[in-house]
Amino acid sequence: MREIAVIGAGTMGNGIAHTFAQYGFAVSLVDVSSERLDKAIQTIGKNLDRQMAKGSITEEVKSKTLSSIKTYTEIPKGVAGAALVVEAATEDINLKLKIFKELDEAAPQGAILASNTSSISITRIAAVTKRPGQVIGMHFMNPVPVMKLVEIINGYATRPEVTQSIIDLAIQLDKTPCVVEDYPGFIANRILMPMINEAICSLHEGVAGVKEIDTVMKLGMAHPMGPLQLADFIGLDVCLSILKVLQEGFGQPKYAPNPLLVNMVTAGYLGVKSGEGFYHYTPGEKNPPVSPRFLP
């Protein structure tokens, strides 16, 4: 497997394209927006510079990586020679179903179609294609070039040899694959999101402040980042939509998103990307202060 197509050139798509290209694959990066493609190439260049400054790659690897990535604004052109397609477009079920129908028509018959979705059922995505045995979840973590885990999700119909090739591929990228089955939230978000929600419930009930909650989890549980800061980093809208998937998928009240989270998302306080969530963000600030709304 040498030719990979990545659909979506946002946060995850640029990281996935960067990682495959760095490990010697020819990558076609596809996005509907040519601005997003230009921005992705710039971001990859900056991230490669950072790796060079740390001494983890050479100038030669940087230029080979950049020259291995070609960009496209149309799926059929981008996936024509792909052995694997990794879809990392916006997290929207209808959009993903539409993209997978198009991928099924345009990608070579033997190609594996993978999705980087955080929460949408792989079985449901596979069902709109004529090759459900070749559809699988390949869930990278953010930032992709740095994070070691690839959560591999077997859809109901995924064939064992397809899972094995994705395991082998993740190892070739110097990642650690973990195979899980297709149930709401898979493993990563099924465990992470209730923890984040519980942190928000504790804040909402006045049990402790933002700093205290995050400090307990950082220093007490050796988490590199507290759950409220992590929620800001992921995006509060993303956290809310994953909790809704868990609530709907399991039908249990324990997954109900806390009303404070719902209010914050409704008001547009989405965390890092909007400039404010549980913390207040200014560009270049390394230690963001707690949002004034959550100060006593």
Ligand SMILES: NC(=O)c1ccc[n+]([C@@H]2O[C@H](COP(=O)([O-])OP(=O)(O)OC[C@H]3O[C@@H](n4cnc5c(N)ncnc54)[C@H](O)[C@@H]3O)[C@@H](O)[C@H]2O)c1
């Ligand atoms: N951000 C994270 O931390 C994270 C982590 C793991 C998984 N994910 C998953 O990765 C996927 C992408 O998330 P993201 O954060 O990179 O989103 P993003 O909003 O940064 O990027 C999505 C990109 O998809 C493009 N797009 C939309 N429709 C398209 C189409 N029809 N064809 C091609 N491109 C299209 C958009 O133009 C945009 O550039 C989602 O499924 C998300 O759940 C995100």
